[in-house]
Amino acid sequence: MKKAVVASLLAVASAATCARVAVAQTQVNLGANAQQTGGGIQLAPAEYNDYTAAIGQTTPQAQAPALEQFLQKYPQSQVKTDVLQRLMAAYSAFDPAKTLDAADRVLQVDPNNIRALTIETFFRLQGSDSITDPAAKQAALDKAASYAQQGLSATKPKDMSDADFATAKGAATPIFHRAIATDALAKKDAATAITNLKANLDGAKPEETKTPGPLLQDTYTLGQAYYASTPPDFLSCAWYATRAASFAPEPYKTQMMPLAKFCYKRYHGADDGFDALVTQAQANLNPPANLSDTIKPAPKPADVAHQVVTSTADLSTLAISDKEFILQNGSTEDAAKVWDTIKGKTVQIPDATVVSVSDTALQVSVSDDAVQGKTADFTFNLTAPLKTAPTVGSKVTVTGTYSSFTPNPIMITMSDGAVVEPKKTPAKPAPGHRPVRKK
Structure with missing residues (x-):
């Protein structure tokens, strides 16, 4: 997302x-x-x-x-x-x-x-x-x-x-x-952030958290803090981001709602039941103590990874994000099966978000989780220094060969890395002029 x-x-x-x-x-x-x-x-x-x-x-x-x-x-x-x-x-x-x-x-x-x-x-x-x-x-x-x-x-x-x-x-x-x-x-000290944001909300009147202002912003930021926790608290993230988005005016509502839905889906595994969460969050500043009993959690990442591996006839056909998910969350055996399908292969990845760049390496975010967390999940070791270094946060198309990976935190290392320059559109001839044919 x-x-x-x-x-x-x-x-x-x-x-x-x-x-x-x-x-x-x-x-x-x-x-x-x-x-x-x-x-x-x-x-x-x-x-x-x-x-x-x-x-x-x-x-x-x-x-x-x-x-x-x-x-x-x-x-x-x-x-x-x-x-x-x-x-x-x-x-x-x-x-x-x-x-x-x-x-x-x-x-x-x-x-x-x-x-x-x-x-x-x-x-x-x-x-x-x-x-x-x-x-x-x-x-x-x-x-x-x-x-x-x-x-x-x-x-x-x-x-x-x-x-x-x-x-x-x-x-x-x-x-x-x-x-x-x-x-x-x-x-990245989510615990301290949560303590201080909760202090603000607990000291406020519930009605004050429903109107545009700093407390409504604090509600959304609290959702972000729960997402940034180690491990992420997706259900609490979904609750506070949903409440903030419910009462925020546009364009903030549209900007806030994706985090709410993302965290809900990561916890529950699907979108069903999200409307009920919206209704609950609108009525209450803080979630009920039994919220986790009323919303069924999704299967564990390792179970999801194993199910994908066992149900996919050709693992090489999986999307890059799915392969990365299995490398990060799957068992050693399941991760090895996926890695065998990509190791040594050269690929081109579009729309990667630049996290850091040097003369020798380019780190980018590719998966939704990496983009959300502003962290790198791919390192491209460059074959040569870039003529024009891309800015942090910009989108680039990169190419490289799968070399190695570490699962936690996930980092996929690519050799022979390079940035693919966008193709330039040929200039059109001026009106009334015919192109000159070379002899």
């Missing part, structure tokens, strides 16, 4: 909204000349006037530079943390980079500031979506997860009320769990 790829969060809360929830504003009550805040902070009259002028700006674009000027003029102000928090909120409306810079400055003076940790986590997680380099993307996710872990363990500061801290922590906790889960999935 093709992987269901969701390009972005479904109607995710804007960065500015996140910042407004995370950043509570300090109320300042001043006397005539004492200039004392409600929290006991005293400001000189001139500083107080500059402070009130800066926070009184009516737009984020006007407030941000005014706050910056205040910080330059009063670098050691007693309201520095408050001003930096306001600066985060202002920048979050129009400049993510400066938002993070403001959050960095808050953490320099208050390392466990829940509001700044929320901003760091949210914007770093959001920014990772646009990073294409795998190493840089993982570094960004690691950074977001690090701030998230710090945020989850943050304690209430003495100058913050219980109510304000509870509000800030309540808004931030799902963001923290989401960042940790996303980072874990990128590192």
